[in-house]
Structures are given as C-alpha cells and as structure tokens.
Amino acid sequence: MNRGELGPVVVLLVVGLLVAVSGALAVRAIGRRRDFGTPVDRATFTTLHRASRAASHLREGLTPEGCSRASRALRGLLGTPAIAITNGV
Numbered sequence: 001m002n003r004g005e006l007g008p009v010v011v012l013l014v015v016g017l018l019v020a021v022s023g024a025l026a027v028r029a030i031g032r033r034r035d036f037g038t039p040v041d042r043a044t045f046t047t048l049h050r051a052s053r054a055a056s057h058l059r060e061g062l063t064p065e066g067c068s069r070a071s072r073a074l075r076g077l078l079g080t081p082a083i084a085i086t087n088g089v
Contacts, residue, residue, distance in 0.1 A: 054070040055070075067085045
C-alpha cells in the first residue's frame with residue numbers, strides 16, 4: 001500500500017473505533033440505569049415481583065417445601081411476621 005491509499009484506511013479505523021467505544025458506553029449507561037419511575041411504579045413492580053416469586057413455589061401444589069418457600073415472599077408482600085397456608089379442607 002502506498003501513502004495515498006493509507007488515508008482512507010486510517011479514517012475507517014478511527015470511525016470504527018469511535019463507534020465501538022460509543023456503543024460500549026451506551027450499553028454501560030443503560031445497564032446502570034435503575035430508575036423505575038415514580039414511587040407508585042416501584043411499589044407496583046415490587047408487589048408483582050413478590051407475588052410472582054410466591055406463585056412459582058406453589059405451582060406444583062401445596063407441598064410443605066413449596067409453602068415454606070412461598071411464605072417468605074408472601075410475608076414480605078403482606079408485611080406480616082407470620083402467615084398460614086391451608087388447602088381449605
């Protein structure tokens with residue numbers, strides 16, 4: 001390659017490097033963003049998240065192990081020190 005052909009290659013390399021760095025910074029900024037919006041939005045998210053965690057443990061029925069695991073999420077959701085889970089029989 002002679003000196004006249006080297007200019008466009010250098011420009012392309014610099015542009016490629018700038019695009020890569022910009023992309024990495026954008027991904028990092030998006031990953032660090034923790035804002036869920038208003039306090040109502042955060043409370044809704046927390047409530048749905050805890051209910052989902054409890055439901056995942058109860059999908060196979062009211063087994064002792066599933067109820068024990070679900071009770072942790074349900075106590076936090078309800079704000080109580082204890083709960084009772086029964087099968088209604």
